Amino acid sequence: MSGKIVARKFHDNLFRDILSMLKDTNSHDVIIYVGENQYDKKFTAHSNILKARSKYFKNNLSNKYITRKDNLIEIKKPSISPNVFRIILEYIYTGKMCLTNQSGEDVLGLIVASEELLFDELFTYLQEHMIKYQRRWIQQNLVLALHTVSEISNYKNLRELCIQFILEDPQVFITSKEFLSLDENILSELLKRDDLQLEEIVIWEYLIKWGIKQTFGLSNIDRTKWNKEDYEALKETLNKLIPLIRFSEISSDDFYDKVCPFEVVIPNHIYKEVLKFYMKGVLSEGVTALPPRAGVINIDSKIIKPNHAYIIANWIDRRGAKDIRKKDDLKYEFKINHRSSLCGINFGAINNLCNGYEHDHNPYLILVQRQNTYNISQQKSQNSSQNFKIYGEYNSFNPKNDSFIFSFENENDIKNTKICRDMNAVLRFNKYNQNVHVKMLEYCNGDVEWTNENFVPIKVEIFTVNVN
CATH class of the missing domain: 3.30.710.10 (Potassium Channel Kv1.1; Chain A)
Structure with missing residues (x-):
């Protein structure tokens, strides 16, 4: 055979x-x-x-x-x-193709060349290689990498990695010399991000520095000797970027000391709007109504968003809601254990679950959503997705009493946040009345008031909180 x-x-x-x-x-x-x-x-x-x-x-x-x-x-x-x-x-x-001894710049050049010469297989391989083996080079050459990949949609993965590196430590990036040569479109995209974690006055100062560098001749002239044409030239350079500044997040002192000297470069309607905010505290529909920047922490929630989780993490650390978290800060993981959309709202089961956490001293976060009540005229002006107030409780079982109760006005709001650490504050599920009772201190027009209400919840979620 x-x-x-x-x-x-x-x-x-x-x-x-x-x-x-x-x-x-x-x-x-x-x-x-x-x-x-x-x-x-x-x-x-x-x-x-x-x-x-x-x-x-x-x-x-x-x-x-x-x-x-x-x-x-x-x-x-x-x-x-x-x-x-x-x-x-x-x-x-x-x-x-052997890339063992090739520099990051050459690998980036190979990606560009493979895209231009229509080597699809090679293009995909090279991007994966760079993301896996050239991350350090990308971090050290962010502006070069971003300028190379920003204009072509096929570079999505590399581009997202560059943005991720910037968001991880934006202070280092914005204070680098390379920042001043950043392309306007890339800078615009960064300024639009709500998760660009920098103080707004710092963003303003470096935007001015960027504008001076980008405006022909200005960087060589002492600002005290600028004439009207110099300011007009800077205004033209910054025309598309100034509306992206969250002026309502800049203190009145910083506004007076660091923004007002550049009044002439700010479009007149924006400047008037900002002045109105500082003098009357009124948020208009324009630039002063831009949401504050907030970081994000991943959370598998149908009630809140990652920027709310970021605020909660700051509260756990006894910090301000808007405080900027650093690389070496504690990393919190919110692990979903109960979701009413899957399990239903069973008051007895929810209480048993929370009692189990208390017995084992496992920190947990509970979120409750209820529908807000408005009169007819108010209701017409409200977007239906914004009619749901959110209450929550974090229990640490820590002797230092790091537990607290909090509220967000709705799933899209991070301005009107409230937190209460008072020992008498309560968020309780009433098994027999089939409702939730909330009692917490709130500050209203300079006075301290107790919120004390009962409501039927729409959604409930419970998470264990772990430190990574």
Whole structure:
């Protein structure tokens, strides 16, 4: 009985022989000039291999308008560096690529080149490689990386990683020299983010520095010697960015000392709106109504959002709701253990669950949502998604009494937050009345008042709180 014949593969020899063609300068029919100077580096290649391996070369080498000189096709790629193109060419001839000793800048260049030359498989591989092995280089070269990847949607993963690094430590980024060369569109995107965790006055100061650097001639002139045209030029530079500043988050002292000196660069309607806020405390529908910046902490909740979880984490640490959390601060994990949309609102089961946490001294967070009550005229002006007030309780079972009760006006609001650490504050599930009783101190127009109410909850969620 004859055995099955197995086909032998001789790929290594095939690749070696094809690579030898690349090194043979007598059989080529294509010359490729690369580098910023079109004659910086010259490579020779074979049109049939290029067309077989690359959709880009197939399209371009089939064009009847291609440039020829001495029967050789000439291609110029000034945007690709010689080292990057050498690696690309070896990949075309062998299907192999070694990135072991390549710099982050060259790997980034390879990503750009592979996208331009339509090597889809290589483009995906190189992005994954850079995200996995070149993270430190990306952190150290954020502006270069962002400028490279920001304009092309295919760079989504790399772009998100760059933004993530900035948000992890925005103070370091904004105070770096590289920040001043940041592209306006990228800066605009950052300023739009609610989770850019910097004091607003710091953002304002560095926005002014960025604008001065970006405005021709201003960085070389002492500001005390600026004329009207200089201020107008700066105003033009910052025109699209100033509306993104959360002026209501800047103290009146800082506004007077650090913002007012640049009054002329702020659009008149915005300046009037901001003045109205500082003088009357009125938040309009415009720039002063922008939400405060707040960090985010992931939480699997249908009641609150990650920026609410960030505030709760600050309260657990006995800090202000808007305080900026640093890298070395405690990391909290909110693990969902009960969700009424899945389990229903069973008052007995909820009390038993909370009693179990108390017995084991496991810190927990409970969230309760109720529908707000409005009169008819108020209700018409309310968005239906904003009609649900949120109460919550954090229990630490800590001798220092770090427990507290809190409230948010609705799922989208982080301005009107309230917290009460009073020993007499209560959030209780009444099994027999089938309602929730809340009693907490609140500050209203300078007075301290007790909120004391009973309501039927719409949603309930319970989380254990762990420190990572």
